[in-house]
Amino acid sequence: MDLATPRGRARSENSRQAILAAAVKIVGTDGYAALSIERIARESGTGKQTIYRWWPTKADVVMEALLRKVELNIPIPDTGTLNGDLTEFLTTTMRVARMPHVPDLLRALAAEAQFDAEFAERFRATFIEHRRTALATILARYRSDDDGGIRSSTLLDVVFGVIWYRLMIRPSADDFDTLVPELAALVGSDGRP
Amino acid sequence: MDLATPRGRARSENSRQAILAAAVKIVGTDGYAALSIERIARESGTGKQTIYRWWPTKADVVMEALLRKVELNIPIPDTGTLNGDLTEFLTTTMRVARMPHVPDLLRALAAEAQFDAEFAERFRATFIEHRRTALATILARYRSDDDGGIRSSTLLDVVFGVIWYRLMIRPSADDFDTLVPELAALVGSDGRP
Amino acid sequence: MDLATPRGRARSENSRQAILAAAVKIVGTDGYAALSIERIARESGTGKQTIYRWWPTKADVVMEALLRKVELNIPIPDTGTLNGDLTEFLTTTMRVARMPHVPDLLRALAAEAQFDAEFAERFRATFIEHRRTALATILARYRSDDDGGIRSSTLLDVVFGVIWYRLMIRPSADDFDTLVPELAALVGSDGRP
């Protein structure tokens, strides 16, 4: 079964790139608050309509730009121990989350999601659930769902909660790296003897 | 020692109330995204200048409105056990955080803080550090700073991280209440036998 | 030789007409002092930006509206005598200047020109010099430049001065029509035997 062949002029890959590049540049230079569709069009040399044709909101433009920078299909580690898997998972996560521009883009997208429920859904489906599922898989290998009275889903919230908290609520001087063994210890030995 | 006598007409308490009420009403009805200084002025029957005179941004208006609803000066519990103190602290926190409108207002303020660094500072100083200090006081009673390899500051981030995560990133069907004993267990017995 | 092809959506003739009509209506109803760009936009059903895009000030809107009412390209009379030409010129001038709304619009524009030097220049170039040149042409046919010690340019100032004076400074009960033979006599026989 083949889909209908598209008719008319094909989408311009040039414009797509230019739009994503302009969005990243604007956010990097002046911050997400300075981002507007109008300015993306201006600085990318495209028309506003072209942007509206392919992305519903400026946040979606930024999200696509971010997706080009980070690779979501990270293999799930399997070292044989919970602590080992956790450490590897968290190390990888931290490395990605601290790439240039990435923390700012993540913060902006999460903030935008507070104002736009439809974007929030796309944001969650694209970013949040993906990594969450990976960590859930790891946990399921070593613990039952409410080992020690703590559900695995709560542990997932703990892990990602700390990370997002330090991104959005309380940018901390504390080194992100020391967080890895701490979280591994906390989650890897949750109140058990 | 006397302060300078105020000169000119006094600030109108009527207008203040009307502005805060209108802001809450708009956010409650149409969401924070629909909030604008212009609309607050229109619906409160005041002039824009009156708003700008007393609040630097619309987020500050909302923050003051929120402060009227929630009482930040909650006494720090002292039950004699870490688990008891934690349970009481968390129960109180959850109760406040789940009052009508409060979660939405908190989400909006935290989001706005991502776009406006100066507001972020005020938001943190007013909301975040206050409760954080209370919980830090509790923890300091029962544990040294890096008991079991986990710093107290990390535990604080864990506790508040989970809460903010469930507010902003992944509004969860999971009952907030079951979270209290889980967090108490996790933090109250951090990897110790 | 071809001019640059216009790009983008064409200017809306509908909006243009609506804006000019609204401006005339507001001035006619409530006077020029009640005119604002905001109100023109409101009453014409257009956006403010559309007005600002095409006219630098509200006075320019009014001037264009006035230009639609009055025809500036009036043929210069040539009856064979100075007195005849003057009479015809003045009669035509008076007729135009006394059309409905026209005196009020002229007064407002001349007043605005006192506050805005750039508009003053446009106003002069559009309205003042045009008729002045016509009358200068007539005078040049019959008199040398300082016949009887009075320069032609002074005579021009006399003729238009009286008219503007009666419009702006001293709205007079005196009939404008009796002014025509008087000015014709005064200018047509300036101190000569």
Place this chain on the structure above:
Amino acid sequence: MDLATPRGRARSENSRQAILAAAVKIVGTDGYAALSIERIARESGTGKQTIYRWWPTKADVVMEALLRKVELNIPIPDTGTLNGDLTEFLTTTMRVARMPHVPDLLRALAAEAQFDAEFAERFRATFIEHRRTALATILARYRSDDDGGIRSSTLLDVVFGVIWYRLMIRPSADDFDTLVPELAALVGSDGRP
């Protein structure tokens, strides 16, 4: 019969002077368009209410300031000839009208009068009719009311019309001084042999 002694604090002559001085300074520096009651109050160190208490509009403030500069009670010349009287009257008029700041203030007041009918009445009564009556007195000595088919009132309009025209409509490079003999000739020998 005696008027009631005023009760309470007397009007502050200090404030009056400061207000008039500030108004002149603002108009002189930034032009009449930059004048506002608010700014007069600010720069004169007075309260807005004090200004509103004593002057109905900012134009009236300016008019009072102007009256302090120019002396309206100029004696009517009487040289024995029409031409002599005219020459002296016009010379005096021109001298006053060309004092520093005076032309600008006159233009601004005449312009404001176009927008505010009540001020227009005060402006006319104060400035216009005074000098006009003086010139009318002179003319009445030497000519009947419609000598040569030209009414004296028209001649008055001619004289003042030229002056205002050169002030407001067509600021002319032509020297004002050469205007005096020209007007004297024109008016002093109106079409008579």
Place this chain on the structure above:
DNA sequence: GGGTAAGCGAGACGGTACGTCCGGTCTTACC
């Protein structure tokens, strides 16, 4: 290779909100 359908840059459109200025009024404490 001509017809047709979409995408494209450009830019005008009706709107909404911004943050500021000023108008004219009211209120306060002082003199």
Place this chain on the structure above:
DNA sequence: GGTAAGACCGGACGTACCGTCTCGCTTACCC
């Protein structure tokens, strides 16, 4: 009761963007 100070409601300013629309052009597939 006048005065300086200054807050109040209202309304306009000129600008920036929103999301839509309309141009004339380009590009690509189709017959």
